[in-house]
Amino acid sequence: MIKKGIRRQIVLHYFFVVFLALLLAEVVFLFAMRTYYYDTIYRHIELHADYVSDLTQPLRMPGQSLNANMINNFKIERTLLEVLDEQGNVIINSSGFESKRKIQTSDVAQALTGGTGRWVGKQSGTGQQVMAVSKKLSGISGDEVYILRYVTSLQAVNDRIFYITLLSISVGAAVLTIVLIFSIGLANSIVRPLNDITEVSAQMAKGKFDVRITGNYRHELGELASTLNYMAQEVVHTNQVKDDFISSISHELRTPLTSIKGWSETLNSGGFDPDETKIGMQIISKETDRLIGLVEEILDFSKLQSNEMKLVMGSVDLRELLQEIMLNVWAKAELKKIKLSLDVEERPYLVHGDGNRLKQVFLNIVDNAVKFSHESSSIYITIRKEDQQMAVSIQDTGIGISEEHLHKVRDRFFQVDHQNGGTGLGLAISQQFVERHGGELLMNSVLGQGTTVTVKLPALEEPSGTTDISEAEPAQQPN
Missing domain, CATH: 3.30.450.20 (PAS domain)
Incomplete structure (x- = not known):
């Protein structure tokens, strides 16, 4: 007796289908056989009766009647x-x-x-x-x-039909036996890999992601095995990235906290002149802002992942937005003698979006360009309209990104260089914000030569007759 499960279901379904097909074929065959024999007998007698009818002329002559001799001739x-x-x-x-x-x-x-x-x-x-x-x-x-x-x-004919019936039933039983054996083999070929996959999946469920499904399975089972192996590989990779992130963020949090705690204790001890106190308070304020930035980045990513991030949409002028961003990073660029250049015409470049979030996107990209650029280099920012999109390109001549890392830099928690700090979430958050605006974020980089990041957003139609920026619809200013 086959125990309950997929094997039993396959065998029973396959056996039942073949049984019904054989039963229908047997019934049709036996009915056709019986009809054939009975019709053959009937036609034979009918032809003889027609022949006899032509020989009954004597009955139509006076003085003639049926007799035994006639009957013997007719039988x-x-x-x-x-x-x-x-x-x-x-x-x-x-x-x-x-x-x-x-x-x-x-x-x-x-x-x-x-x-x-x-x-x-x-x-x-x-x-x-x-x-x-x-x-x-x-x-x-x-x-x-x-x-x-x-x-x-009809006894002889019925005996012959009964014999043929027994023979056909025997053949049907033999076919069903072969089908049963074949279906069990077929079920085993399907269930055995499933059992192997289930066993490995159970180990994965217990946290053993180093196990893999082995065996050259074909078709859907092969795809399932490959998918589970890929899932385990991705989980291992994600866990490694998570561990790296925890290590990195712990270091990122510890550094400003150490500075804040050290200067707080120092200032609390007293005996400092106003200039030293001012320096200490500035350091505490700067490190506090840094902590707030790290926490906000993590909160933003969490909201995006849970789809709780709400966008306040409006008309945004990308030219004004990028000019403001250049002012924000100017001091940081000046320290490395990096030249920031915004190459745009004096007209509005309008998109429909959330000004605050778009500012966060471009600020992150420009800040990365400054961070990974060489001293005394240049960063070029351009805006151009392509069909129904506004394309913003930020090009630097910095260290660049290798092909190996280029397709990973937008993954969450991924960092090319852990020594530069950060959470590894900036580009991941930026890409999700751009996608939420119906746009796309593209990256092109050559190691040692620089990186170009292009953000494409759906363009907002300009008011008809607008020729001067003062006449254009005011852009929503980011906070």
Whole structure:
């Protein structure tokens, strides 16, 4: 007995379908076989009855009547011939025994209407199954009506049909046996890999992501095995990234906290002149801002992941937004003698978006460009309209990114250089913000030559007749 499960379901379904198909084929075959045999007997007797009808001319001549010699000429081997009158009474038969029976079967009634009657049933007295074929004959001037009735036993034919039935059932049983064996093998070929995959999946569920599904499985099972292996690989990678992030963020948090705690204790001890106190308070303020920035970045990412981030959409002028960002990073760029250049025409570049979030996107990109650029280098910012999009490109001549890392830098928690600090979430958050605006973020970089980041956003149609920036719709200023 096959235990419950997919194996049993496959075997039962496959067996049931084949069983129904065989059963239908058996029924149709046996019905066709029975019809063929019965029809063959009927046609044989019918042809003989038609032939006899052509030889009954003597009955149509005066003074002629049925006699035993005629009956012997009309009969068929292994068939009883009865001659009936119009009321169904037996006048004479080929057996030689006198019969007082009155025949009232359906074949007699059909013969009286002028056709050839046929009846299959059990003969009274013997209980044997027989076939009766009757045909009407007319006497002189049509006044005398006779019915020739041939009765033949169907026992031999039924025995032959029964033998064929047993043979077909045996063949069907053999086919079902082969199908059962084949279906069990088929079920095992499906269930065995599933059991292997289930076993490995159970180990993965317990946290053992170093295990892998082995075996050359094909089709959907192969895809399932590959997907689970890929999932385990990604989980291992994610865990490693998470561990790196925790280590990095712990260091990022510890550094400003150490500075804040050290200067707080120092200032609390007293005895400092106003200049030293001012320096200490500035350091505490700067490190506090840094902590707030780290926490806000993590909170933003958490909201994006849970789809809780709400955008306040409005009209935003990218030219004004980028000018403000350049002012924000100017001091940091000045320390490295980096030249910031914004190459745009004096006209509005309008998009529909959240000014604060777009500022966060471009500030992150420009800040990264400054962070990873060489001293005395340049950063070029351009805006151009492409079809129905505004494309903002930030190009630097800094250290660049290798091909190996280029497709990973937008992954969450990923950092090319852990020594530069940060959470590894900046570009991941920026990309999600851009995608939420219906745009795309593209990156092109050559190691040692620099990086170009392009942000494409859906353009907002400018008011008709606008030629001067003072006449354009005011842009929403980011906070």
